Amino acid sequence: MRSWLRATAADVLDRCTSCGKCFETCPMTPYGASLPGADSTQVVGGILDLLRGKAGNTEALDWVKVCSHSGRCAAVCPEGIDAMVMVRVAHMAACGSIDGPTQINGREDTQFFRRINAFARLQMTDAEIAAWHD
Numbered sequence: 001m002r003s004w005l006r007a008t009a010a011d012v013l014d015r016c017t018s019c020g021k022c023f024e025t026c027p028m029t030p031y032g033a034s035l036p037g038a039d040s041t042q043v044v045g046g047i048l049d050l051l052r053g054k055a056g057n058t059e060a061l062d063w064v065k066v067c068s069h070s071g072r073c074a075a076v077c078p079e080g081i082d083a084m085v086m087v088r089v090a091h092m093a094a095c096g097s098i099d100g101p102t103q104i105n106g107r108e109d110t111q112f113f114r115r116i117n118a119f120a121r122l123q124m125t126d127a128e129i130a131a132w133h134d
């Protein structure tokens with residue numbers, strides 16, 4: 001799984017121009033404390049930092065927390081990037097699930113990680129879980 005996440009992050013870093021269109025079309029921006037009126041290129045810059053395994057800015061951290069997977073961002077990217085996946089992977093990076101530091105509490109993710117871990121524990125052996133994480 002981590003190798004897929006690293007490859008996805010590398011692909012986004014290769015193609016994203018930081019135009020900000022994905023952020024501008026996001027319906028969730030009113031719900032992040034620092035997001036109303038934020039500079040879209042700066043927000044995306046913070047997302048790319050997260051994908052590099054570095055600290056993301058406040059706006060990027062707020063964006064990954066409020067993402068509702070609407071998918072509107074993916075439809076507008078001129079580079080053909082699935083920005084919804086980009087934000088999702090950045091969220092995992094911010095939770096410390098890839099290579100970089102933990103920057104948000106995993107408990108703030110109410111939709112994904114805890115449920116996946118719970119189901120994995122029910123259905124996979126320790127060896128299978130270790131292989132899956134790699």
Ligand code: SF4
Nearest residue numbers: 016017019020022077
């Ligand atoms: S719309 Fe695409 S190219 Fe523009 S910032 Fe978002 S992911 Fe990057």
